[in-house]
């Protein structure tokens with residue numbers, strides 16, 4: 001549909017314009033396949049702002065104009081996660097990974113190859129997003145896994161986080177877990193600007209993301225280049241999920257979430273190790289910092305029978321890369337200044 005049609009009808013169909021804008025956001029962030037230029041998108045947003053100014057009663061909480069609205073908080077409220085956000089065991093060598101796979105096979109009393117979902121381990125901040133009937137109602141940090149901080153006003157400012165789920169077939173209660181991170185380019189631009197304005201420099205993108213989410217004023221968060229990548233589902237009610245983790249990620253993508261494009265399914269632990277090598281080789285070329293690969297038993301039925309030890313699942317492990325030396329550039333600049 002051409003955007004011109006929207007300018008002819010009267011009274012203008014504001015809800016239709018809102019849905020069109022949300023659709024283009026879905027294409028841009030979830031599909032990474034935009035249909036219109038950024039300039040056209042901005043024109044649609046400008047039009048929506050004008051119409052909502054004329055018809056304030058038409059404004060809805062999921063309108064794309066409502067991402068940056070709230071007044072600064074005086075403090076963050078505590079959120080108790082309905083389902084604890086787990087932690088991850090680490091592997092530091094191929095032998096550790098092979099031992100993990102052996103433990104999984106032993107516990108499942110099976111010598112069959114185990115299929116793994118393989119995901120980059122984004123170096124950001126783990127968050128929980130709660131949706132009720134498709135609307136974002138709460139955003140919270142992982143915290144200690146049981147208690148996190150309510151950062152709803154701040155997560156609403158992140159454009160890759162849908163305010164309303166796209167498509168259909170999602171459960172009435174859906175808690176999506178993912179990582180909020182700052183891409184390297186955004187981090188460098190932020191620090192470049194901080195150098196010019198004499199503001200504090202961030203040491204790395206993870207700290208920059210954490211600092212941006214800890215702002216009590218959402219207008220500051222709104223100006224930070226943050227993205228959110230979905231990697232799991234927590235609390236679900238009123239609906240079924242697909243039987244494999246990789247299909248849960250596909251469903252999350254269809255509902256409007258950014259999922260990481262490097263994700264692959266390995267038929268067995270040897271293919272998983274090959275994935276680790278392949279990503280390790282292109283790590284420096286990635287647009288974001290990662291500190292390893294997360295391998296997850298792909299079958300959710302097998303995940304359930306494996307369960308978890310204390311708080312780390314028996315069915316997942318993070319294979320870390322060697323720590324990267326902090327960029328010496330920053331230290332040089334500090335001494336020069």
Ligand SMILES: CC(C)(C)c1nc(N2CCN(c3ncccn3)CC2)c2cc(C(N)=O)c(N)nc2n1
Pocket residue numbers: 086087088119120121122123124126142179231232294296313316
């Ligand atoms: C759902 C499970 C528990 C298997 C899980 N847990 C994760 N994490 C737990 C530990 N986390 C944590 N954070 C702070 C302190 C202790 N643990 C940080 C998130 C994952 C993190 C990433 C990522 N970063 O890209 C990912 N692709 N998949 C994850 N999957």
